Amino acid sequence: MFRVVLAELRKLRRPTLVLGTLGAALFFAALxxxxxxxxxxxxxxxxxxxxxxxxxxxxxASGSVTGFSSVGGxxxxxxxxxxxxxxxxxxxxxxxxxLLVRQSGRLRILGGKLIANVIFAKIMVLISAAVxxxxxxxxxxxxxxxxxxxxxxxxxxxxxxxxxxxxxxxIGYGIFGMALGLLLRSPISSISVGVLWMLIIENLLGAVxxxxxxxxxxxxxxxxxxGGSETISYTHAMQVGGxxxxxxxxxxxxxxxxxxxxx
Amino acid sequence: xxxxxxxxxxxxxxxxxxxxxxHINFDVPLGAVCGFVGPNGSGKTTxxxxxxxxxxxxxxxxxxxxxxxxxxxxxxxxxxxxxxGPAFYPALTGAENLKVLATLGGFPIERVQTLLDQVGLGDRxxxxxxxxxxxxxxxxxxxxxxxxxxxxxMLDEPTxxxxxxxxxxxxxxxxxxxDNGTTVxxxxxxxxxxxxxxxxxxxxxxxxVVFAGKIEExxxxxxxxxxxKGQNPGDLEKILGIATSxxxxxxxRNGEVHVQAxxxxxxxxxxxxxxAGITLAQLTPQLPNLEETFFEMTGDK
Numbered sequence: 001m002f003r004v005v006l007a008e009l010r011k012l013r014r015p016t017l018v019l020g021t022l023g024a025a026l027f028f029a030a031l032x033x034x035x036x037x038x039x040x041x042x043x044x045x046x047x048x049x050x051x052x053x054x055x056x057x058x059x060x061a062s063g064s065v066t067g068f069s070s071v072g073g074x075x076x077x078x079x080x081x082x083x084x085x086x087x088x089x090x091x092x093x094x095x096x097x098x099l100l101v102r103q104s105g106r107l108r109i110l111g112g113k114l115i116a117n118v119i120f121a122k123i124m125v126l127i128s129a130a131v132x133x134x135x136x137x138x139x140x141x142x143x144x145x146x147x148x149x150x151x152x153x154x155x156x157x158x159x160x161x162x163x164x165x166x167x168x169x170x171i172g173y174g175i176f177g178m179a180l181g182l183l184l185r186s187p188i189s190s191i192s193v194g195v196l197w198m199l200i201i202e203n204l205l206g207a208v209x210x211x212x213x214x215x216x217x218x219x220x221x222x223x224x225x226x227g228g229s230e231t232i233s234y235t236h237a238m239q240v241g242g243x244x245x246x247x248x249x250x251x252x253x254x255x256x257x258x259x260x261x262x263x
Numbered sequence: 264x265x266x267x268x269x270x271x272x273x274x275x276x277x278x279x280x281x282x283x284x285x286h287i288n289f290d291v292p293l294g295a296v297c298g299f300v301g302p303n304g305s306g307k308t309t310x311x312x313x314x315x316x317x318x319x320x321x322x323x324x325x326x327x328x329x330x331x332x333x334x335x336x337x338x339x340x341x342x343x344x345x346x347x348g349p350a351f352y353p354a355l356t357g358a359e360n361l362k363v364l365a366t367l368g369g370f371p372i373e374r375v376q377t378l379l380d381q382v383g384l385g386d387r388x389x390x391x392x393x394x395x396x397x398x399x400x401x402x403x404x405x406x407x408x409x410x411x412x413x414x415x416x417m418l419d420e421p422t423x424x425x426x427x428x429x430x431x432x433x434x435x436x437x438x439x440x441x442d443n444g445t446t447v448x449x450x451x452x453x454x455x456x457x458x459x460x461x462x463x464x465x466x467x468x469x470x471x472v473v474f475a476g477k478i479e480e481x482x483x484x485x486x487x488x489x490x491x492k493g494q495n496p497g498d499l500e501k502i503l504g505i506a507t508s509x510x511x512x513x514x515x516r517n518g519e520v521h522v523q524a525x526x527x528x529x530x531x532x533x534x535x536x537x538x539a540g541i542t543l544a545q546l547t548p549q550l551p552n553l554e555e556t557f558f559e560m561t562g563d564k
Contacts, residue, residue, distance in 0.1 A: 007367040014354055094350030097317055098407065101344050102368040104316050104336040260318035 004103055004112020005119075012086070012120045021082055021124055028074040029128040030135055033067030037139035055145050062158035063140075064150040068132035072166040072225025073218075075128060076173030077198060079121045083174035084190040086117060087181030097261055106257045114178060121170050129163050161227065168238075169225035172245050173198070176217065179252035217244040265329050268293045268415050268446035269314065273323030276309050282470050283309045286323060289465045289475035291448055293414075296441045298457035298478070299450040300557060301467030307450045310467070311346045311417055315339070328415055340368065343413035348423060349404030353393035357384055357403050360392055361410065370410050378406040383432065397424030405433065409440075416440060418449045422456060434460050454554040466557065481556060489529055491520040492545035493536070502543075505535050519545070 012018075036053060039046035047053045048070060058066055090096035103109055140147050149155055176198075180190035198218035206213040213219040214232055220241030228234030269291040276284040284306040291297040301307050312318045314327055316335025330337035351360040361375040379388045382402040387395070395403065401424050408416055416437075422430045430453070437447050438460055451457050457464070464481060466474040474481055491502050499515050506513040506522040509531070513522040522532065526548035536543050 003367055003369055007363045010359065010363045010366060011352060011355065014359075016354060089352075093352060094347065095352060097312075097315075097346065098350060098364060099367060100317055101315055101339055101342070102364050102410075104339050260312075262312070262318060 001108050001112050001115070004109055005116045007099075008086075008113050008116030009119065012116060017082075021078060021120075022127060024078050025075055025124045025128045026131050028078075029068065029071050029132040032071040032074070033132045033135045034139065036067045036070070037136065037143040037145065040143045040145070055143070058140070058143070058145045059147075059149065060158075061149040061152055061154035062162070063145065063147070064133050064136050064155060065129070065159050065162035067136055068129050069162045069166065069226045071128065071132065072169050073198075073222040075125060075166060076170045076221055076225065077195060078124070079117075079170045079174040080177035080180075080194045080198065081191045082120065082177070083117050084177035084181040084194055085187040087113065087178045088185055088187040088190045091185035092187060100261060107253060110182075110253060110256055114175070117174055117178065118171055121174055122167055125163065125167050125170055129159075129166070133159070165227050166225050169221045169241075172217075172221045172224065172241055175245050175249055179248040182252040182256050215240060217241060220244065265326070266293055267291060267326070268295070269297075269325070269327055269448060271310075271314075271323065271325040271332075274310070274313060274320055274325050275322035276306075276313060276318065277321040284313070284320075284467075285470040287467070287470075287472045289472055291446060291463060291465070293446055294441060294444050295462045296437060296447040296449065296460050297463040297465060298454075298461035299448060299465050299467075300452075300454060300457065301450075304469075305467040306470040307467055308347055308419055309470075311344070311419055311448075311450070314417065315342070315344055315346065317346075338415075340411060341414040342417065343408035343411055343415070344417040345404040345408045345421060346417065346419040348420065349400045349407070351392045351400070351403060351407075354391060356389050356391055357395065357399075358388040360403065361407055364407055365410055368411055370412075374410065374412075378409050379403075381409070381436075382406045383429075398426060398429050401425055402429070405436070413445060415446045415448065418447070420451055421449060422451060422453055430456060454557055458554075487523070487525050488549045489522040489524050489526070489532065490545060490547045490549055491522055491532065491536075491543060492518070494542040494544045498541045501539060501541055502536060505539060505541075506532065509535065 036046050040055065045052040053066060057063065090099065099109055100106065137147065177190065177194050180194050181187070184190040184193065202213070202216045202218045205216060206219065214236070219232065220237040223229050223232040223237035224234065224241055228237065267290045272288055273286045274284060275282065275286050287310065299307055309318070313320045314325060314332055316332060316339065320332065325332035328338040328341055355363070358375055358379060361378065362372055365372050365375055376385065376388065379385050382405050384399060384402050384406065387399060392400070392403070401421065405418070405421055408418060422433050425433060434456060437449065441447050449457070458478065461478050463476065464474060464478045465472060493499060493502055496518065499518070499520055502520045503513050503515055506520065511522050511524045513520055524532070529546050529548060533543055533546055
């Protein structure tokens with residue numbers, strides 16, 4: 001397993017992938033965090049879907065990571081794309097047969113691939129968190145937000161909890177991407193289906209029947225990233241989201257371990 | 264310890280109602296170079312995939328290096344393989360691609376440059392795979408197959424895309440590997456190449472083995488052939504008729520009649536053609552070769 005992780009990391013560290021992924025992650029982290037402070041007095045709101053997050057929220061101990069927790073879903077989508085592409089490309093390039101000849105334990109290949117991608121995603125999350133918090137510190141004075149509580153012990157605890165929640169959500173998204181990559185065996189198809197479902201279909205279903213969001217996977221993962229919401233509790237999101245992730249992981253693992261590698 | 268590198272008994276693979284490989288039996292002795300031939304779709308790649316554990320078999324059994332093909336983890340660390348052409352990550356360099364596989368297999372990373380030099384890619388090691396020509400990709404595939412310093416090397420069409428010099432180099436490489444004890448199991452459409460380097464041959468047709476054994480036994484069992492051409496191309500059918508009416512098997516191939524007969528029967532055929540008003544432009548005896556034998560046995564013209 002350890003050798004599989006190292007081999008996967010060799011593939012993941014190529015500059016175009018690292019810079020492309022980090023570029024997208026940092027762009028969204030900077031954008032969402034900047035809007036939070038720059039549009040604090042806007043009548044159209046400064047949060048997602050026109051929500052207003054006022055100074056009273058941003059001055060709390062968790063204020064430094066309010067922006068970062070909002071970007072968790074987008075980081076998750078980036079992870080979904082990376083995990084899906086890294087898995088499905090083994091089929092489109094025909095490289096899976098090389099991997100299986102060198103390491104015939106298919107579940108070891110899958111496990112190693114997952115661990116390497118999780119390491120990659122964690123690095124992406126940590127750098128995005130640092131950038132988002134840095135932007136928050138820089139923009140807080142201009143937005144007349146006091147930062148006194150941000151780096152108290154409660155503030156540090158909020159930072160750590162938020163990062164952990166975003167990492168859990170991002171890994172959940174990534175596992176969905178990986179499973180789609182294994183099921184569809186094409187990077188374009190798996191990314192399209194994943195993004196379409198998470199960004200559009202779930203929102204449409206939620207618009208038709210709001211209570212549906214309580215049970216949809218993307219909604220649960222977003223809720224985990226922000227540490228729970230008014231409508232979905234953190235525990236509920238962890239239980240339902242976890243069940244989805246475990247379910248799709250089992251299906252993908254069984255298919256991968258039994259399916260003939262004919263391309 | 265068996266003396267066979269590969270041994271299959273009644274090995275079969277069925278896709279739905281179609282038998283891709285049907286009850287095949289053959290052995291490849293340790294240290295031999297064994298050619299694996301057959302027309303397209305005859306089941307060569309499917310057989311190789313089964314031997315490498317990439318696809319499951321639906322019947323029979325197989326042994327590779329004394330281990331069952333149901334447990335590929337027991338032998339794959341000693342097997343090098345390139346099937347269905349080279350497959351690598353386009354955005355990585357040739358060296359990085361090999362390092363990924365070396366890391367995965369637990370082989371020394373230092374071996375990568377040695378192998379790249381061995382296959383003539385030493386100076387392009389840092390170029391991205393997507394910039395490689397077909398021949399270079401093929402060489403990288405061979406280098407990847409050699410990574411484990413294999414006891415058994417399985418190559419599917421290793422000379423595809425190589426220039427004549429490259430083909431000669433691969434031939435020499437395979438021969439030297441065999442001389443050092445590596446068993447080579449190689450499929451190729453270049454039958455003349457296989458004839459030069461192979462000791463053994465397995466021939467498939469429509470998923471079934473039509474010959475498995477020493478190549479010299481196959482050639483000895485074949486009759487000599489006379490290659491006949493008429494001055495008038497329209498006479499081919501008549502020549503075929505004359506030959507068959509005189510009890511010799513004959514076929515038309517590439518604008519020539521191939522008659523199974525010894526060289527001393529040429530004069531009889533020439534006389535019969537002359538009597539029938541046909542002037543022969545060519546009447547050449549040909550010793551049995553693998554290509555002729557292949558066409559005879561697989562019915563592939």
